[in-house]
Amino acid sequence: MFLTGIGWPNDKANSRYKSYFNVGTSSASKLAFDSKADIYVEGTNGENMSLGWENSALDPNAYYYRTALDFYGVFTQYAHPKKGSDGQQDWSIVRYVPPDICFAIFSDFGSGSCGYNSYCSMENQRPTCKCPDGYSLLDPKNQFGGCQPDFSLGCEADEGGSRDRPEEVFQFKVLQNVDWPLGDYERLDNYTPLDCQTTCLPTKQENVGRRNYPFLMEDQRQRKGHIAFIKTRIRSLSDLDPDSPKGYPNGAKVEDPAKPILIGSLVGSLVINSVFLASVTLFFLxxxxxxxxxxxxxxxxxxxxxxxxxxxxxxxxxxxxxxxxxxxxxxxxxxxxxxxxxxxxxxxxxxxxxxxxxxxxxxxxxxxxxxxxxxxxxxxxxxxxxxxxxxxLSNGTLADILFGQVQPNWNLRVTIALGIAKGLVYLHEECGTPIIHCDIKPQNVLIDEYFTQKISDFGLAKLLMLDQSKTHTMIRGTRGYVAPEWFKNVPVTAKVDVYSFGVMLLEIICCRRGVLDFEEGEEAILSDWANDCLRDGRIDALVKEDKEAMADKIRLKKWVMIAIWCIQEHHDMRPTMKTTMHMLEGLVEVPHPPSPSSFTLAS
Known part of the structure; x- marks a missing residue:
């Protein structure tokens, strides 16, 4: 197994990207995740190669496990208890490789695991990127994107004519246990900290080095005993003497013979700028x-x-x-x-x-x-x-794909169902104001050129205030997808979308409509037929000649059970969309559902 940063700069054209962690050789055949929650590389000769992490002390029978390559480059295994005392436990980190990503990504090129002008520190088993004092993040929402100085760059103390001493313009911020080991451009032996600071101004501790700007390949915790001095500007040069015109020490002012020319230029510039601003204003209007x-x-x-x-x-x-x-x-x-x-x-x-x-x-x-x-x-x-x-969206609606002449493959249908579930979870629980869509059906799911599924048509949607879980409203939706509570003069909840999703999930599984008006017999109503097939152990009948779906029989049966849970007549019997999504992803066990009511047939 190789972990490789694919966007990494290199000194040679057309050269392979360098891996920052690897185990095994090119003779490895697969990465295995066994029933004991152990992960290893299986070689073609049958030899198993460990990832080099410690064995987990958790009982694999009492926990769910999942493994992910996190976006900052760490291959991590997580665990979640199957049964908890309060039911609120989150996923916790079990083990991960490489053990220290701050030190793992290390080469002569690029900015390291964090961006330029920042340094990396391992905290709570995760890399944290920090800016030195006097610097701030380029993007406040992205700690891995690097830092920028909060002052203007330049080492000239007398810039603009100022005669202030360098120590009045610049200061040094101290960073403990931080080093930029690949940024040296000069090594100064037998220097004291004061010597180091003085040398860095425009004007004996051993092994002092001056670093290139920007700072790269930063690391904390691995560099105990190191002291870094970061040179920053105390204030802008024009602020050194507020009573002096900028550029003139001690308030002395020299008459400039070019002053009339400058004033004429300014007047002309104002006229041109006025014309330009008027043009821009008209354009935007x-x-x-x-x-x-x-x-x-x-x-x-x-x-x-x-x-x-x-x-x-x-x-x-x-x-x-x-x-x-x-x-x-x-x-x-x-x-x-x-x-x-x-x-x-x-x-x-x-x-x-x-x-x-x-x-x-x-x-x-x-x-x-x-x-x-x-x-x-x-x-x-x-x-x-x-x-x-x-x-x-160029690929039309989900209805066009499901009910067209060419049946979409099983893996695509699985992806589509998961994407729709995630979109509904966002509407119900994650956006600023919870939204009940009220008309979930294949015709209201659009597909883009990459087959990404997108929920559309919010014309019937109903908003819930932050302190609401139910709302009174007129009957909304489409026949066949409408939950029973719409007809009972009771407040509706987000569970009406869960019901519609359950009907649509059966349609996605079987690639057919929920109701076939021309069909007589047990297959006419898909929800009834699916329940009969589940009860009689005839799940294969739902997908007929679909070999991919039949080969994934465990998921197939589980998803039919989830769909039947979603279309239970009483809304309290239905799961939330978040629980539904977790069941679809295999994170929550799915018990056998009771038979749903055929209430909607009367509609």
């Missing part, structure tokens, strides 16, 4: 702009498109992509002749009559962001015209 007005009903950062612009993008709404109860979707092109396509949804009169509710929900939906949700780009709110502009 004429292009689609973000909705930022405080008086607007919509408090989003979506783009506001003029109706005539969308009419031009869609060539007068000529190419129809789909049609629903409240809207029609058209294909559009942002610029003439480009391949930057969008989907423009035009709402009909019925949707306009529900404008207040629609805008309230759009405020939250416009702020969602998840790889498994279709991205809303903008809208048109002009007169009686209400249009939404979405990203265009």
């Amino acid at each position: 004429l292009k689609p702009k973000k909705i930022l007005q405080a008086s607007s009903v919509l408090e989003t950062n979506l783009y506001s498109f003029p109706y005539e612009t969308l009419k031009r993008y869609t060539q007068d709404f000529c190419e129809e992509l789909g049609r629903g109860s409240f809207s029609t979707v058209y294909k559009g092109t942002l610029n003439s002749g480009s391949d930057q396509f969008v989907a423009v949804k035009k709402l009909n009169t019925l949707a306009i009559e529900r404008e207040k509710e629609f805008k309230t929900e759009l405020n939250a939906i416009g702020k969602t962001s998840h790889k498994n949700l279709v991205r809303l780009i903008g809208l048109c709110d002009e007169g009686t015209n209400r249009l939404l502009v979405y990203e265009f």
Whole structure:
């Protein structure tokens, strides 16, 4: 097994990337994960090669195990108790390689495990990247992206004419036990710390080195006893004497013979800049702009498109992509002749009559962001015209793929089901305001060119306030996917989406619709037929000639059981979407479900 940083700079063209951890040889055949939770490399000669980590003291029968290559390059094994006293335990780290990623990624090129001008420290079994005092992260959201100085660079103490002494302009910050071992450009023997600082100003401790900028290959904890002095500017040069004009020591001011020329240049520059700013202002007034007005009903950062612009993008709404109860979707092109396509949804009169509710929900939906949700780009709110502009997904709907002439393979269907589950978990539990979609079905799941699945059509969605778990609302959804509680005049919860997902999961498994109007007999209603097959031990009948699905019989049976749990008549019997996702991923055991009710047949 080799762990290799593929984006690593090298001194030789076309050379192989260097691995920072490896075990075994090229004769290894596979990486094995056995029932005892041990991981090893299996050679072609039958010899097993350990990863070099310590044996786990945890009982493999009492824990779930999973192993992942974390994004910072550490191959880690995690454990989660199967049964806990409070049911709230998280995944904990069992073991990992390499033992110290800070020291493992080490070469003459690149910035090491952390970015430039930062240093790496192992804390709680994980690498942490820190900035030296006087530096801050380039990207506050990415600790691995490197640091930048919080002061202007330059070593000249008299820059701009200042005659202040260097020690009044610069200072040294001390870092203990930190070293940049590959950044030396000069070694100074028998130097004291004071000698070191003095040497670094523009003007005897052993083994002192001066480092190149930027700092690279940083490491803490492995460098006990090392002291680093980081030179930073105390303040900007113009601040040294606030009473003196910048560039003139002691307030002395010298008349400049070029002053009239400078004033004329400034006046001319002001005129040119004014013309430029006016042009820019007109440009932005004429292009689609973000909705930022405080008086607007919509408090989003979506783009506001003029109706005539969308009419031009869609060539007068000529190419129809789909049609629903409240809207029609058209294909559009942002610029003439480009391949930057969008989907423009035009709402009909019925949707306009529900404008207040629609805008309230759009405020939250416009702020969602998840790889498994279709991205809303903008809208048109002009007169009686209400249009939404979405990203265009080239592979159509999940219904087109599932119910088309060519059946998608089993692995793709597994990926699609997991992606939809993750998108629903985000809507229910992870976005700022919980959202019940209310109309989950294959026609409302779009597929992009990479077969990434994205939930769409939030026209019927219902928002929950932060302190709500239930809401009263009108009946929403599509026949066959509607949960029983819609018809019982009771508050609905996110479990209505779980019910719809369960119906759709059976359709994904079997590649057929939930109800076949032309079919008579046991196969007409998919949920009833699936339950009968599960009860009678005839799971294979659900996938018929699908050899890939039949070869994955354990997952197949488990997923049918999960789907039946999701379509239980009483919402309290259904799992949450998060539990459903964990069951699909194999992280939670799936007990045998009771038979679901056929309540929805009456609808």
